[in-house]
Amino acid sequence: MSKILIIGHLNPDTDSITSAISLSYLQNKLGKNTEAVALGKPNEETQYALNYFKTEAPRVISRASDETKEVMLVDHNEFQQAVSDISELTVLAVIDHHRIANFQTINPLYYRAEPVGCTQTIILKLYKEHGIEIPPHIAGLMLSGIISDTLLFKSPTCTDEDIKAAQELATIAGVDLNDYGMELLKAGTNLSGKSAVELISLDAKSFEVNDKKIRVAQVNTVDFNDIFSRKEEIINAINEEISSNHYNLFLFVATNVLDSDSRIIALGDSYLSAERAFNIHLTENEGFLKGVVSRKKQIIPQLTVALSEETVSQ
C-alpha cells in the first residue's frame, strides 16, 4: 500500500511544516503508514526550529497523485493553498484552525478544526486522546509552531489553550519558553539577502472573494525600515505578480513582532478596498495598521467584507 502523505499549505510557515511532522509521527504510532511532506522549503524561522531540534526538513513535492491517492492536510483546507493536484486525491483527514472555504470532498472524512491560534494546539489534543507520548524533539517542533503562529502569544488569534499547550510542550522539549520563543521569532526576521520577489512570496496566501483574486503576503520584522527602504523594488515585484497572476488585490503586510503593529502596501485594481477594510487612508498605496498582526483574524475577514460590499453596490 502506498504511503499517506501529510501536507501543509503552499509557502509553508513553521506551523505547516512542523504540524505535518507531528501529525505524521502520531499517525505512524497509530499504525498508519504516513510521510510528512511540504510544498516548499522551510523559511529561516522554520529552519531554525528544525536545526534546534535536529530534524530533517520534509521532502518537497509539487504533486502527490503520482505516488499516492490518499492525503491528510494540516493547517489549511482551501484548495488554492493546497498541493496542485488536490482534486485528484482523497482527503482522509484535515487538522486546521482556519475558516473553511473552497474545500469539498466526495466522501465523509475526519475533519478537526478549532478556532485556536495554531494547528499544533489541536494536534496536542489528538496525542492525548490517543494516549501517545510525545518525544522531546517533536514537542519542540510543536512548540515552535505555536510560538510562530501566535507571535509568542501576542496575536489576537492566541487563546488560553495555545498558551497552556505551549507551556506543556516547552517542559517536554526542555527549553525556556520565552528565551527560545524570542530566538525563534528573531530568526524569522532576518530578511537580509532576500530579493524583493522572495520577500513578497515567503509567506503569501491566495484567496477568492466573489470572483476577485486576492493575495496577502506577510513578513515579520523588528524594524520597518529594513523593509520600507526597499519600497520601490517591492512595488515593482508586486506589480509583476499582479500582471502575471491577474490578482485584483495584492496586499503586502510587514509586521513588527516587537511592537505588534503592521505597515501595508496595497496594489491592484481593487486596492482601495483596503481603505474600507481597515478604515484607513492609503498614501502612495501605503498604510499603517495599529495593533494588527494576524492575517487570519485582522486582515482576511475585513477584506472579505469590504470586497463583498463592493460587489453588492455595483
Place this chain on the structure above:
Amino acid sequence: MSKILIIGHLNPDTDSITSAISLSYLQNKLGKNTEAVALGKPNEETQYALNYFKTEAPRVISRASDETKEVMLVDHNEFQQAVSDISELTVLAVIDHHRIANFQTINPLYYRAEPVGCTQTIILKLYKEHGIEIPPHIAGLMLSGIISDTLLFKSPTCTDEDIKAAQELATIAGVDLNDYGMELLKAGTNLSGKSAVELISLDAKSFEVNDKKIRVAQVNTVDFNDIFSRKEEIINAINEEISSNHYNLFLFVATNVLDSDSRIIALGDSYLSAERAFNIHLTENEGFLKGVVSRKKQIIPQLTVALSEETVSQ
C-alpha cells in the same frame, strides 16, 4: 445576549433532531446559552424515540437570523440542507459525519467531523472530553440516533465506534439495545396514512454535482409491496417535484430494513446516470440495489462519480 440555535438538516431524521438536543444539553452545561431547534417536525421514528424518553420535540423554525446571529450545525454542513438564511449567520460549530461540500465560513470555527455512522457517536466523545455526565433520557435519544442512522448496525456506514457507543448509551438509558432498536426501526416503517408527496419528502436531501440538481429521497420499510403498490401515485408526485424544482435527477429509494436491500425509482433528464452509478438496468425507471442501504456511502458517491463522468464526456 441572544440564544445560539443548534440546528439539524432539512427533512430532519432521528440523528438530526436528537443530536441538536444532546449537543444543546452539553453546550448549556458548558455555560453556553443554546436551544435545539429543527427545520421540520419529527418523523414517526423520531417521535417514537421522543415519546419513549419523554422529551419535547424541538421548536420548528424556517429562518434563524430574526432571532440570533449565531448557530451550530449538527448532522449536516451543505448549505442547501441548512436553514434558509444560513448565509446571514455565523456558524460557530459543526458536528457532522458527512462529506464536506457547499460549505464556507468567513471566520475560523469549531468543526468536528469523523467518518462514523452517526453524529451522536461524535457527540458522546465530546461529553467525555469535557467530563459531562449524560442523563438517561439524553443517552436514550443519542442511542436512537445511532440505531436509526446505522439501521441497527446493518449499514456499511456503521463502525466499531458506533456499536461501542450504542452499547454504552443503552446501559445509561436502561434499555435493551436490540429490543429497543427493532421497535424504533419498525416505528419508522409505518407509512400507512402517508400521501405520496409525504413519502417522497420524509427523508429527502438535495445535492449539486456540476450544476446538476439531484434529490435523493429514502424511506424504510419491512415490505416493498407497501410502497410499490402505489408506484404510479409516487411517480406523479416525483414528476411534480421535478418540474417545480428543476431537479435533473430524482432518486426515490425504498430500503428494506430487515433484508438490507433497496428498490429505487429514478426520474428526471439525468435518470440514466443511475444505471451507470449502480451498474444496473432500469425497467420502467425502477431498479433493485442488492445490499444497498446507505444513501451516504452507497448512493451519493456513486451518483457523484457517474454525473461527473457525464460532464467530462460532453
